[in-house]
Amino acid sequence: QLQLVESGGGLVQPGGSLRLSCAASRFAVYAIAWVRHAPGKAREEVSCISHSGSSTTYTDSVKGRFTISRYNTKNTVYLQMNSLKPEDTGVYYCAADRAGPSCRATGADYYYWGQGTQVTVSS
Numbered sequence: 225q226l227q228l229v230e231s232g233g234g235l236v237q238p239g240g241s242l243r244l245s246c247a248a249s250r251f252a253v254y255a256i257a258w259v260r261h262a263p264g265k266a267r268e269e270v271s272c273i274s275h276s277g278s279s280t281t282y283t284d285s286v287k288g289r290f291t292i293s294r295y296n297t298k299n300t301v302y303l304q305m306n307s308l309k310p311e312d313t314g315v316y317y318c319a320a321d322r323a324g325p326s327c328r329a330t331g332a333d334y335y336y337w338g339q340g341t342q343v344t345v346s347s
Contacts, residue, residue, distance in 0.1 A: 226252055226336045228318050233341030240345070241306045246318030246338060248299040254320040255327045256301040257334060258292065260343075262314035270316070273301060275325035285311070308345045315340040 319334035
């Protein structure tokens with residue numbers, strides 16, 4: 225199995241920043257996505273990064289504010305979140321695409337998921 229563990233969530237005021245980490249239990253050549261789920265809303269893929277880190281995707285609402293990166297020697301993916309807004313509140317999960325190393329518009333197989341980390345943006 226591949227275990228994923230998220231960390232770095234918490235309570236932050238609007239305009240603040242958080243850095244989320246996703247630590248994988250072993251090396252794997254998979255694309256990794258951050259997915260968030262807020263109460264009453266559908267799950268949303270926030271960002272994805274290819275295995276090499278050369279390709280990234282972002283949902284429109286976070287472009288310019290969030291940055292995804294990875295440090296493969298530590299099997300870790302990060303999500304730097306700046307200028308946070310209340311609508312960013314939710315549980316953030318990282319997920320590994322078993323289909324392979326590239327982020328995909330179709331055909332993704334997010335088979336492995338972490339337990340999630342809560343992000344709350346409130347004044």
